Amino acid sequence: MRLFLAALVLVAGTAPAAAQWLDRPWPGIPRTADGKPNLAAPAPRGPDGKPDLTGVWNAGQILGRPEPGDLQPWVLDLARKHQQEYHRARPYYQCRPSGPEAEKYGGWKRILQTPTVIAILNDDLTYRVIHMDGRQLEAEPAPSWTGYAVGRWEGDTLVVESNGYNEKVWTSRYGVSHSDALRVTERYRRTDFGHLQVEVTYTDPGAYTRPWGFEATMRLAADTEMLEAVCERSSEHWANMPDASAKVTVPRDALARYVGVYTGIYGGRERTYQVSLSGDELVATIVGPPIEGGLGAAGLEDGTPRPLVPVSQTVFEGLGLGYQFEVGETGPATALIVIHISGPYRYARRK
């Protein structure tokens, strides 16, 4: 059962550990009286008077998730299909460039700015180039993983327009596809020395019913360095993909014993699962507000019922997580254990 959680191992494996040699003071940056980097100092400017975005930046996890209503039916259908496949086809899980995916705005990056070109270097060794030499956006650039990007200054805001993405890239980790009409608009503002804001909008009349996007704030990672995080093991090696033919049959009266409401703590917050019977199939639904970006987030729609496929009489598989019911000799289940790669989480039965 643990094998199908390999996706999470991948994520955990790429988190770099901090090390002594990494943390060297950067020369020539503004500091407070106690010698710490002064992140509230004014943003630096280049010789052309424009804000200079150069630096090493870091941001927490980004949740770029459209509302299901933002998506045309074919995109929503495809997102559901990707969810059934544990998002195995996600470029990042296949060791391929993430392209315009929202989550790429989180994590580590280094920006290098010159008057004619801005390079954004990611810790997975992918990068983007934003042309600043006044050229127009190409109408039909060759489709690529990282797109074709042209930037311009509107006052102190860097506005970047991108297109030319291939159809393999996603715009969100939740399996959101796009058409070749995708345009990405980014508006960057370095509000002070230590903070860089970006507003991202995805526009795609071939895939979305309306533009959608998100905002992210990156923080200058002063006095340290960016470490590599190279993907070395693709999702091709994931085992135990859903296989309907391997289903175990659990009698309906046994399933009925598992129906109920279970509550426990996940990610430091209370979470409630409702388990119900739908036809002859057991279904788990997360009740209440989702834990944003939590490892249990199944897809676009947190409230989506997860069909539980029996693996044994008490263990079920539901969209990449294991579900085990604690039972006595008779009577209803006393607890539900949700098995993540990070460990089992016990939810006691409430009713």
Place this chain on the structure above:
Amino acid sequence: MTPVLAALALLVAATPATAQWLDRPWPGIPRTADGKPNLAAPAPRGPDGKPDLTGLWNGPNPESIPDPAIELPWVRALVLERQRDYHKGRPSYQCLPSGPESDRFGGWKRIVQTPAAIAILNDDQTHRMIHMDGRAREAEPAPSWMGYSVGRWEGDTLVVESNGYNEKTWLSRYGQAHTEALRVTERYRRTDFGHLQVEVAYTDPAAYAKPWGFTAHMTLAADTNMLESICERTSDHWTGTRTEAAGRAITVPPEVLARYVGVYSGMYLARARTVEVTLSGGQLVAKVIGGALVDGGEIRPLVPQSQTLFEGAGLYYEFEVDATGAATALVQINITGPYRFARQR
């Protein structure tokens, strides 16, 4: 027979086709009277007076292979083992970063230079950073694919010292390994507007008896853009090894082998190529003369698969024979097709 040639398929697939939208004139570059980029104009300089290496560069893969005599025995053994495996473990065949490998100094790259840092952006969507802020080289940076690089100017020459490479990277496509003690020294000179030269030296006393290296020559790829070349299919899918080919070997009588001995010439990828076939200890051996370092090694032992067909380190060689059984031509079978080399003597 074809699966063993998958390495070449990978290379072919990664070669981008040119397209109309790509070729746009760059603004503000020196041009000759006929409007073409003037590659012989002086090298541009940045506000600090140093040469500015910024630009899009392209060049042939450098010819780079150390004298086997300077390889320490463990390196030599690994090189031979990797050759038997068709170099399947080469990082770029596994869709992993090439790190300090010499072939990475060929092909397409974009250099972005700022006073405090220089970035080198490769067409396979990897990049490296050269710190120019005056910092000292780290003694023990965390081992990584792209290493830790610090640069300084010596007159108009950019001198870059790098270390901190993990032991998965190779120094050449022929399988030369290194230890974590590897130091790479690069000396870049933009000799004029259109040309960038780099001298590269690999120093690793735990692997090589003395430093070795090469010089790479890049040309400014003006009025165009760089296309991505993303590896999407790893060598995990390759089947076959040279050991397996040897297992399928049949016996061909020595007098038949003797009919194939000779010198064969023809065209390969628009260049003349000569292959000398000799007998060495009862085994037929093909030696590529001139361009010996291209695709896989100078000496290819030929393992018989039939009376006229031989396997030679990932390529197949078929002899065309006349009515008397004497060879008239050698056909080298690549994934891109057969290449016929007529017998010269």
